[in-house]
Amino acid sequence: MKSSLVEILDILENAGYETSAFATTADPNSxxxxxxxxxxxxxxxxxxAGGDGTIxxxxxxxxxxxxxxxxxIIPAGTTNDYARALRIPREDPVKAAKVxxxxxxxxxxxxxxxxxYFVNIAGGGLLTELTYGVPSRIKSxxxxxxYLVKGAELLPQMKLTPMHLxxxxxxxxxxxxxxxxxxxxxxxxxxxIVPDASLDDGKFTLIVVKTDNLSEIIQLLxxxxxxxxxxxxxxxxxxKTSQVLVESKDGQMKINIDGEYGGDAPMxxxxxxxxxxxxxxxxxxxxxxxxxxxxxxxxxxx
Numbered sequence: 001m002k003s004s005l006v007e008i009l010d011i012l013e014n015a016g017y018e019t020s021a022f023a024t025t026a027d028p029n030s031x032x033x034x035x036x037x038x039x040x041x042x043x044x045x046x047x048x049a050g051g052d053g054t055i056x057x058x059x060x061x062x063x064x065x066x067x068x069x070x071x072x073i074i075p076a077g078t079t080n081d082y083a084r085a086l087r088i089p090r091e092d093p094v095k096a097a098k099v100x101x102x103x104x105x106x107x108x109x110x111x112x113x114x115x116x117y118f119v120n121i122a123g124g125g126l127l128t129e130l131t132y133g134v135p136s137r138i139k140s141x142x143x144x145x146x147y148l149v150k151g152a153e154l155l156p157q158m159k160l161t162p163m164h165l166x167x168x169x170x171x172x173x174x175x176x177x178x179x180x181x182x183x184x185x186x187x188x189x190x191x192x193i194v195p196d197a198s199l200d201d202g203k204f205t206l207i208v209v210k211t212d213n214l215s216e217i218i219q220l221l222x223x224x225x226x227x228x229x230x231x232x233x234x235x236x237x238x239x240k241t242s243q244v245l246v247e248s249k250d251g252q253m254k255i256n257i258d259g260e261y262g263g264d265a266p267m268x269x270x271x272x273x274x275x276x277x278x279x280x281x282x283x284x285x286x287x288x289x290x291x292x293x294x295x296x297x298x299x300x301x302x
Contacts, residue, residue, distance in 0.1 A: 001049050001076050001093060008074065008097040015101035017045060024054070035061030038069070045070045045279075047100060049093070051077015055119055056258040063110060063117040063275060070277040072100035082120050084191065085184035085199065087284035103297025104282040106290060107200050107274035109183055114267050118257045121187050122269055124246060125161055125178030125209070125253070160212045162249035167206055167241035177212040181205070181244060181269055185289070195228030201291045202273030206244055208237035244269045 009019045022038075024030040035046055035058040046069045048058040055073060062068045074097060075083035075090040086106070089095035111118045160175035180187065182205040185197035194205045211217060216235060223230040231238040246255070246265050253265040274292065282294040 001074070004093040004097075007094050011094065011097045011101050012047070015103070024050075029057065029060075031057035032061040035059075036065070039065055039067070043069050045072055045100070047072035047074060047097075049074040049076050051075070051080060052082050052120060052258050053077065053260060055082055056117075056260070059110060059119050059276065060117045063112075063272075068276060070105055070279065072097075072279045074100075079189050081186040081188065082184065084186040084189075085120070085197075086278065087281035088279075089281075099281050100279045102279075104280065105277040105295045106280045106282065106285070107292060107295065108276050108278045109200055109202060110272050110275045111181065111183055111204065112270045112272055113255065113257050113262055116257055116262055117272075118183075118262070120184055120258050121180060121182050121256070122258075122262070123178060123180040123256045124163070124248075124265060125176065161253060163208075163253070164247040164249055165206070165208065166245040167239060168243065169239065169241065172208055172237060174210070176208045176210050177217070178209045179246065180207040182207065183271070190224055192224050192228035193230075195231065197289060198291055199285070199289050200274050201240075202271050203240040203242055204244065204269065204271050206237070206239050206241050209235065210237065211235045242271045242273075 005021065009021065012019045022034050024034070031048070031050070031054050035048075038046055039062045046058060046062065048055050048071065054077065058071065062071070073083050073086065073088055074093045075088060076093065080090045083090050083096070088099050108119075111122060113122050160177055163172065163174065163176050163179060165172040165179060180193075182194045182197065184199060185191055185194045187193045193207070197205060209217070209220070211220075220230050220233065220235065223233065230236050245268050246253075248265040255262045255265060255267050257263075277295060280294070
């Protein structure tokens with residue numbers, strides 16, 4: 001980012017914005033607090049340069065506000081799932097800045113988990129805990145490979161958890177190795193876990209994995225890679241819902257929110273329909289992923 005910063009600011013200035021930059025610190029919630037301060041100061045656009053964790057922090061800074069700035073994203077993290085879903089270039093920060101300068105935005109759903117907001121996924125179960133065990137320096141050095149290695153390490157330890165899930169059209173009461181609530185199609189670098197994902201329809205995709213058998217889980221992952229064929233498998237529950245209440249029937253269940261520990265069950269999850277305006281490479285997003293037309297550039301960036 002540092003080597004591209006001057007060019008990025010120049011691109012945004014030429015698009016009509018008066019820009020300033022803030023370098024996050026090691027203080028807790030640094031990006032969240034700065035995002036909130038800037039939003040309350042009345043900025044039109046906030047640009048989050050970082051990975052999914054940075055985006056999550058910025059969103060938690062602005063989502064509770066009644067007047068929320070538009071959000072731009074420059075991917076600079078490990079997996080950059082959110083940028084992948086929005087078709088934002090992930091290897092070139094300058095190209096990502098040009099997406100913002102183009103001015104097209106999507107009214108994106110976000111999730112509310114208890115009192116925390118999330119943009120991509122929430123979940124519970126052993127596999128969702130693998131991100132906690134990958135040190136930041138390892139993630140920075142090896143990227144997505146670090147998650148694959150950690151996942152392979154955890155798979156033999158897989159076990160079922162008794163869960164109680166209440167969703168729009170019913171209840172799941174049984175054993176599962178994992179549940180996921182997805183807002184986009186991209187989770188952990190896999191783009192077909194939710195092949196019919198909509199970014200703005202007010203619905204999560206709830207996925208429950210009912211097996212803890214290692215060979216069966218590998219088989220299901222193969223089905224994911226081969227076009228998302230897992231969604232009709234009887235070992236998977238796959239439904240759309242606007243909210244979910246999650247309870248553990250066997251003690252503690254840690255909740256993963258956008259790849260980080262977000263508290264313990266019980267927890268209520270709500271989909272906040274079209275809550276944020278986010279810049280996206282709209283021309284590359286599949287038509288079925290959007291229920292509403294993208295917002296065209298406006299003149300409020302003086």
